[in-house]
Amino acid sequence: MPKINWMYLCDYAYKDVAGKTSIIGMFTDINALQLPTRYQQLFTILEVDKIDSETFKLEVVISSPSETEITKRIGQEIKSQGNSGKIIKMTMIYAFYGIDLTEAGEYHLLLFLDGSCIHSIPFRVHLLNIKKKEVRV
Numbered sequence: 001m002p003k004i005n006w007m008y009l010c011d012y013a014y015k016d017v018a019g020k021t022s023i024i025g026m027f028t029d030i031n032a033l034q035l036p037t038r039y040q041q042l043f044t045i046l047e048v049d050k051i052d053s054e055t056f057k058l059e060v061v062i063s064s065p066s067e068t069e070i071t072k073r074i075g076q077e078i079k080s081q082g083n084s085g086k087i088i089k090m091t092m093i094y095a096f097y098g099i100d101l102t103e104a105g106e107y108h109l110l111l112f113l114d115g116s117c118i119h120s121i122p123f124r125v126h127l128l129n130i131k132k133k134e135v136r137v
Contacts, residue, residue: 002056002078002113005089007046009109009121013093021045021091030125036102041095044109044121048090052082059112060094065105065125071096073112101125 011025023045030039044060059075074094081088101107104127111119 002048002050002054002058004111004119005047005049007044007111007119007121009123010043010045011041013043013045015091015093028123030101030123031128032101032104032125033128033130035104035125035127036100039099039101041097042099043093043095044111045091045093046111048078048092049087050078050090052084052086052088053080054078055080056114057112058092059115061110061112062096062099063108063110064101065103065107070102070107071099075112 008023008026010023010027013021013023015021048058050056055078057075057077059073061069061073062071064070074096076092078090104125106122106124109121109123110117
């Protein structure tokens, strides 16, 4: 069975050709001036250990405070990469663009393994209460 070593929610993540992982702008809260609002992009990055012969499907999705999936599930089938019993480390990066946030509260980035939820990263959306300055003429 694959093992998730770590998983982060951030503004951007990538792995360069030399294998160096970069995680930019980790966060737990989003402040909005109004709701609904559209959040431009967020990424999740995770490291998985798997035995080379294992096959499985990983998927991620975002759910709202009312527990509705607000994005499409994105993911991929991880295929067998041999049969020697060797453990392989894999870095997986998933991107979400143009996410509609319609309510304040606790959202969750959910990770599914073969259809079962195995991990959740909570993040909160706050509606800011900013009073507009009165302009006197």
